[in-house]
Amino acid sequence: GAGVSQSPRYKVAKRGQDVALRCDPISGHVSLFWYQQALGQGPEFLTYFQNEAQLDKSGLPSDRFFAERPEGSVSTLKIQRTQQEDSAVYLCASSFDFPTTKNTEAFFGQGTRLTVV
Amino acid sequence: DQQVKQNSPSLSVQEGRISILNCDYTNSMFDYFLWYKKYPAEGPTFLISISSIKDKNEDGRFTVFLNKSAKHLSLHIVPSQPGDSAVYFCAASRNSASKIIFGSGTRLSIRP
Numbered sequence: 180g181a182g183v184s185q186s187p188r189y190k191v192a193k194r195g196q197d198v199a200l201r202c203d204p205i206s207g208h209v210s211l212f213w214y215q216q217a218l219g220q221g222p223e224f225l226t227y228f229q230n231e232a233q234l235d236k237s238g239l240p241s242d243r244f245f246a247e248r249p250e251g252s253v254s255t256l257k258i259q260r261t262q263q264e265d266s267a268v269y270l271c272a273s274s275f276d277f278p279t280t281k282n283t284e285a286f287f288g289q290g291t292r293l294t295v296v
Numbered sequence: 297d298q299q300v301k302q303n304s305p306s307l308s309v310q311e312g313r314i315s316i317l318n319c320d321y322t323n324s325m326f327d328y329f330l331w332y333k334k335y336p337a338e339g340p341t342f343l344i345s346i347s348s349i350k351d352k353n354e355d356g357r358f359t360v361f362l363n364k365s366a367k368h369l370s371l372h373i374v375p376s377q378p379g380d381s382a383v384y385f386c387a388a389s390r391n392s393a394s395k396i397i398f399g400s401g402t403r404l405s406i407r408p
Contacts, residue, residue: 183339212396221300221385221398222340235395270339285396287339 181205183288185271191294192261200256200291204273212285213246213256214270222270228254261295268292299323300388302399310407315373317402319386322367326388329362330396331371334383343384344371373404381406 184203192198204211209230214222215238224238230251239246243261248254258265272285301320309315321329327348332340346353346360346369353360359372373380386399 214398219400221302221387221400224395224397227395238395272339284342284345287341289337289339 183271183273183286185269185288185291187291188289189292189294191296194262194295195260196295197257197259198261198293200258200269200271200293202254202256202271202273202288204252204254204271205286206252208273208275208286209251210274210276210285211248211254212272212274213254214272215240216268216270216290218267225256225269258293261293263295266293266295298400299326300386300397300399302386302402304402305400306403306405308405308407309376311378312375315371315376315380315404315406317371317373317384317386317404319369319371319399320367321369321388323388323390323397324367325390326397327391328389329360329369330387330389331358331360332385332387332398334385334401340385376406378406378408380404 186201211228213225215225216222226246227235228248231248243259245257268290270287270290272287274285299322330345331343333343334340344355344358344360346362351362362369383401383403385401387396389396
């Protein structure tokens, strides 16, 4: 498909379990973002990649969160020892360039809904 | 602390009338402002943006107004259509930074 693809769509994890969330960006898109969206809130920035380089990880809430994009395409967000407060929708977005105009807009995937029980 | 605030969690507008969604921000370093639209079970989609050097940007039925002195922007949709029913997020960024900061969203409902 032509859009940003995220998998799985839904994930239920037991507290303490490790999870890995996958993002397939649009082919050729340089920028890739991860956001966390809690219920009733707007997306909160987690981290940003430009190709394979992670240029900003200031939004990662703890060292249990780790993201990678080793070949500058597919990205994985890993959460270790999940806690209940990690329950949220995790959104991935990609853009051709840094997304500030209609020509460089960020395209979001449908998200992965993580529920930690 | 919320740098981008959308104080109205919901708004109901009659079809054909104007919808006005409001947003306030606190960081004077923001120089780009964006509006995203989100349908249930989908990711946000880009709607319209405005640079801080402008005070208005228009795209079809959608117009964004920026008042820098008041640190306020608004999205006008006219005429409102049933397909406009969605959650609208206001967002802002600094050109030199990587992150886009989102507001908490306003749920717009267009009633017949």
